[in-house]
Amino acid sequence: MKRIAVLTSGGDAPGMNAAVRAVVRKAISEGMEVCGINRGYAGMVEGDIFPLDAKGVSNILSRGGTFLQSARYPEFAKLEGQLKGIEQLKKHGIEGVVVIGGDGSYHGAMRLTEHGFPAVGLPGTIDNDIVGTDYTIGFDTAVNTATDALDKIRDTSFSHGRTFVVEVMGRNAGDIALWSGIAAGADQIIIPEEPYDIKEVVANVKNGYLSKSKNHHLIVLAEGVMHGEAFAAKMKEAGDNSDLRVTNLGHILRGGAPTPRDRVIASWMGAHAVELLREGKGGLAIGIQNEKLVEHPILGSAEDGALFSLTEQGEIVVNNPHKARLDFAALNRDLSN
């Protein structure tokens, strides 16, 4: 390939810029040309496409968010949108595209693949819930931000002898809650992948105070379970009589300068995406498994390791969905005594 493009799609994640920079720099070092696409698939369909050079990405490595911007674009789920997008790519002489984002972005890449247009997916989301990879770009930064906030809240929690429920992002996956909870020494971590008993939660709080082993109590709650206020209400209903407060870390988890780990992973994956396209390979998603770069077919059969399969009715089946670290949930129970 002579000319490729790169876009970011879905929720922004720290390290997306580092990945874009790697795609651009690696492509140039391979003698290829590279274009940026603004606002994800929306910009692709609208033709909001522009050339990028090495200098154009020289200040973005350490910056949060995505300078290419992102946007939701449900129209790309329809055939018309897809064909229009591919037409625009061809008009700009683009032979392959790197898509950085989460599930929705991968679905878009899957459609490009269906139509025979070479696309390579990179997992970019703070939630760490993408199939085919142990780590996603942005996860490490989000865990750092969450842990930093939890450390701060612990100061107040201790000073006032309070119980805190702290809600962190994670609609389907408890990974941010688990990692930041262990890192901050949370007394309890509640995640969507594991059942909990509200009476036991309340009993744990009570026992901590009674045994004098704790003067405060920190509960980390993944958003996918329910909102913090609702969880606190359930606790009160179940008999909690501690001085209970709720904080929702909300959108601060999305932004910020990426951690070195996210920058390195993004750089590594971004460069590899170019290598695949250079060899003419598309329809693949890059991941990190066992600390090695891997690639899976985006679309195909489960036996072939494809991330998604289509049923005869055209429904998307997710093969091998991301699994929770239930061993980490157990670890925290041992350490929070």
Added chain:
Amino acid sequence: MKRIAVLTSGGDAPGMNAAVRAVVRKAISEGMEVCGINRGYAGMVEGDIFPLDAKGVSNILSRGGTFLQSARYPEFAKLEGQLKGIEQLKKHGIEGVVVIGGDGSYHGAMRLTEHGFPAVGLPGTIDNDIVGTDYTIGFDTAVNTATDALDKIRDTSFSHGRTFVVEVMGRNAGDIALWSGIAAGADQIIIPEEPYDIKEVVANVKNGYLSKSKNHHLIVLAEGVMHGEAFAAKMKEAGDNSDLRVTNLGHILRGGAPTPRDRVIASWMGAHAVELLREGKGGLAIGIQNEKLVEHPILGSAEDGALFSLTEQGEIVVNNPHKARLDFAALNRDLSN
């Protein structure tokens, strides 16, 4: 005086530990003995008082919260509580006390003063709303934490072309909102000390997007105006049609390692409190005005510069309450164009 005590009261603030350390170390360097009182006035009345030495405060300078803990204790508003507290102090041989906290803490110090027990107040609160001082211990740290969060939210705001309403602490004072808003380049800052017109707020948002000068919009809202969700609802009612999100920074603003400035100010004030007590002076609150240490009578007449006066009915009058930096509000309007 031979023996003094120190307590923290009200909401915790980063730098309280630095102030306690300074009180302890300075007292020791002056040949005095010093005790810590746990959980503020509650601990005073209960006699939860213990000796402190130089080594006992050697690891707390950089830690958020207050290792002496804090507590609300409405009973100290009553005569009985006050007398009981003084009795406990005397029982422990304590001749003077340093009180670190906000308004409520100062009221307690005022009562001790009324009863002739020497107390010196230090302004410790993130809100910067204490009378008699330009800066309170904890304010600089809270502004740093808020700005850091706003910088992160801006990443997402830019990446998605969104409008964000970010609520920051500040029930009576907009200082955190103003300083962090200017620091983060907020497009609008809404504070309790200044009226606003919701139609104008919405028009500003609209004009920013229309003029293409902005692709996103950041509004910093002090909690004293109303909650973020309510404000966003008002904006929608007034015709806002942007992609609007709300985040409440909540309790993360209270904790965290104090900034150097908070540590230095706390150290400076804490040492000075000991100097006053050593000279037998009580009934005073220490502040920083024009970058110099000042002290004001806690209770007395406005002419004498006292922070509080009592009416004949016994009601507390606040002389010269803290004023908002309306010049900073105007400055931000000039810079957010």
Added chain:
Amino acid sequence: MKRIAVLTSGGDAPGMNAAVRAVVRKAISEGMEVCGINRGYAGMVEGDIFPLDAKGVSNILSRGGTFLQSARYPEFAKLEGQLKGIEQLKKHGIEGVVVIGGDGSYHGAMRLTEHGFPAVGLPGTIDNDIVGTDYTIGFDTAVNTATDALDKIRDTSFSHGRTFVVEVMGRNAGDIALWSGIAAGADQIIIPEEPYDIKEVVANVKNGYLSKSKNHHLIVLAEGVMHGEAFAAKMKEAGDNSDLRVTNLGHILRGGAPTPRDRVIASWMGAHAVELLREGKGGLAIGIQNEKLVEHPILGSAEDGALFSLTEQGEIVVNNPHKARLDFAALNRDLSN
């Protein structure tokens, strides 16, 4: 004035970008045009001047360094350079200039003033050693960075029972050493403005270990006294037998995202510089004294409050040079016991 320019000169300092942004945005809000000058006086003389608009400064508020870049340019000390620079300014229709930097930058502004060209100086240096101001843009950030590093070094110092000499920037002024030293709980702070006795320094180290009150020892040394290695050698000569290490924080103190305080101060000063030029006032340097904005004539008599006077021989006399906070040096001695 209709059109002004802004430059940064001398060593870069965090917050310079915030000041440039404020100059640009405020000028625009006053209906003026504004240009940037690259690489300080060098760019002025070479005519490296370009128009700036509001959007052009929209991402720089939180960024360290100076996007206008800076450069040493000794040629501006000569008449020829000065006249050439003014010629360039006039060629670009520029009627006034804002100069952000340290001592050398102020000397340049003084020369412009001599030639009748309106210049306003803003104090931008991490060293806090500029005449006519209590605080310089960049100082707060440098203190934060230094304190953060000292906190880290203390971890190792404690873990190994070591003595550390940590050198921080400050050729003439011990301000960074004093503030960061107090903030980090340094055992000793050595600054150029205060004599020290190396035997006493070593005795303090020894006594700390002997008395068992300390298991480690942290000495903060301002670069203006001597280099850390040399100081350590002197200590060893004077009989120190502790496990002694040296670290020089070096250039990390110059960079980094400015603290909110530096951003606010820079914004406040930058906007005020435009107000002065708008009123046709030049030959002034802006400072903060007693937490208020002040302006002093750059050149004139000491009685008129001018920063600099010229002798009959043309030598520059600094009136009221920056003074060290010797009270802070004493404070730290009390608190490091």
Added chain:
Amino acid sequence: MKRIAVLTSGGDAPGMNAAVRAVVRKAISEGMEVCGINRGYAGMVEGDIFPLDAKGVSNILSRGGTFLQSARYPEFAKLEGQLKGIEQLKKHGIEGVVVIGGDGSYHGAMRLTEHGFPAVGLPGTIDNDIVGTDYTIGFDTAVNTATDALDKIRDTSFSHGRTFVVEVMGRNAGDIALWSGIAAGADQIIIPEEPYDIKEVVANVKNGYLSKSKNHHLIVLAEGVMHGEAFAAKMKEAGDNSDLRVTNLGHILRGGAPTPRDRVIASWMGAHAVELLREGKGGLAIGIQNEKLVEHPILGSAEDGALFSLTEQGEIVVNNPHKARLDFAALNRDLSN
């Protein structure tokens, strides 16, 4: 086992406290007793051993350094010291010991193993150069600190158009240099595991400036190659004529609050060490390989996966020493164009 002990040895690393906490908490949750040993093997031989409970480790998770302190103790290389140490352990009823540290610490654990005393090693060092593991406790934090410093230095480097040589720790391994260099977008990374040609280094600098693609240049140098000053001198000798500066990050890389990743890894490994001892297993070192916990015999044959073997002459052979990520070195060359 009923009673175990834990010690930290060698250079301190962020996360050692988290590992100690995990050992203590996990042991208690398994019904075992646990002791801390102060100052590594020195404290073991001197019997500086004390009981630890859950509350005693409740505030250390987020703290840098090691609260158990560390010390060099060459006497433990001798038989006499080893036997004395084991005697002390037995005197305190200790049946197994967890050793957290680097190479030297592992050698000590090997000796305990030789004498039949159950020891489990955890890799704790910022250098990431321990055999039998992909990651060491403290590495992620050191990379974060180094990257943060490099980001700051880049601000100044850009502002002044300078070349910087930044020396980072890493006597044998270039891992810190590689990860932080990629993360900070270093123009060149020089590590001990890869040869370099000083003429090529200088040519790269020159070409960057000539091609106008770079206005500054950042070289990250691992300490194991040579010191920064020496490298800069070699560059000058080889014809570099850029404005060249040197900074040595030095000891700030050792300290600081551990990153969440280091806290999680340390917690995970610490808990697993207790599981091994509980099952009566000793003579093992825990590592992370392919994101899974693994354990290797500390002493034995290479075929059995042992970390160390002893020759007939008693010399220590390191099997499978840590390997540099030469792929990352190549990656950075592609991205720094």
